[in-house]
Amino acid sequence: MSATSTPKVRLTDVAKQFPGREKVTALEGISLDIAESEFVSIVGPSGCGKSTLLRLVAGLYEPTSGTVEIESSKPDRPKTAMVFQEHALFPWMSVRENVMFGPRNRNVPKKEAAEIADEQLARLGLARFGDFFPHQLSGGMKQRVGIARALAQDAEVLLMDEPLGALDAQTRTLLQEQILELRQQTKPTVLYITHAIDEAVFLSDRVVLMSARPGRISDIIELDFGPDRTPELRGTPEFAALSQDIWNHLRDEVQAAMAADDR
């Protein structure tokens, strides 16, 4: 599933340093192409710069060196839409207003933006909750609103920063299946960050493994389950073998990162 024509996202030798008393190199030598409609996950020990990488693609940070390119299909289409770890909904906006947020910022008329929002909320099973405030929803529902907000942007690339990290195991499993379904329906280009290996294997076409301090790509694993996989995939021996394989790759990195933390 790697890039055939021009990639949707191209990272070329990206590095990011944060200034400070001790200059911190968060990322170094990151080169990665993501094809249209490809689902790429990044896993790695905490502190490997996964979130930094996502923010570079989102344009929230500028790379210290190297380039981040995102191919535009339409001039007014947003380049990225991000789903954040702790849902990050605006507490003073209703659920619908939260989802309308992106379109309204692009001056889509209010009525039309509300229609877009209701459509995305319905897609995620939240049609009845448009007038609720975020604090009235459960954690899983809030995160679905966060996903609906990103989908309402219809951006070139969907960025997801450990979107299920704060949820309980059952809700997480359910939402994984919902994300898989979305993937099959709308075929978005996705860059997905997670610390859950099984989640990465379940959802992705490719899994990028990162090492810490400085964050580099240590391996890329291609999965050939195809986009039409079903939740039953989780029970197959191939799934277990691949998850184990990735953990074997990652174990040393995690141990090294932990040792560095202890020091």
Place this chain on the structure above:
Amino acid sequence: MRRTLREKWALLVGPVLIFLGWELLSRTEVIRSTFFPPPTEIVSRGVIVFDAESGLGDDIIATVLRILATIALAVLIGVAVGIAITASQWLERGTNTLLVFLYPIPGVLFFPFLTFLLGRTEMAIILTALVTPLIVMVLYTVAGVRSIDRTLLEVADNYGSRGARRFFGILIPGALPSIVTGIRVSLGFTLIAVIAIEMVGASNGLGQFLWSSWQILRVTDMYVALLIIAVLGLLSSVGFDSVADRMLPWRRNVQGAQV
């Protein structure tokens, strides 16, 4: 917030004891009733509020209008300036030094200076009263913007929120809890400032009434004005608390829906 009757009684015990003691000591002339007239006499003298000759009714209106004008200006200008200066770290630091320098100066001291520019006008009174509440509003607004969750600002950036939309849609509501606290604090300062300036520099208002009553030794009238000022302070804080709840609907603790 509902309190049980028992707790409410506890709130009244202190004031009631003080007034009872005062009444007794004054009636028995242990303390001189000329300077400390018994509370019952002060309260019964309260009818001068409605007495056209005393003009106290008009004084109350004048004071209330000054308070309202001052707090309105403090909030409008303070919030706008507060949010504007958070746009640049350089501006924020620079302004902060100035505000911290001005803040402890009693606002009344700006009155002489402002009368040089404006004469002894209503404008000079309100601008003087404005100094401290305005600084409070700026400081609380800046703190409010700083308290907005960093991730929410990243959302705003990633979803293309800019200019007026960002100002009214993100920064103001995000800072609102702190702004509301700022308004509560400013209301107190406004009342203090307006009364103090009226005492030295106005031709009407409760402060002026209190001061002139003292000067001609109409002691009971002085206490009436004092009592009204206390009631005004109480009303403004109770009144504001009831409005404040409505300004932050998302803070209200509504039972969560579970699905």
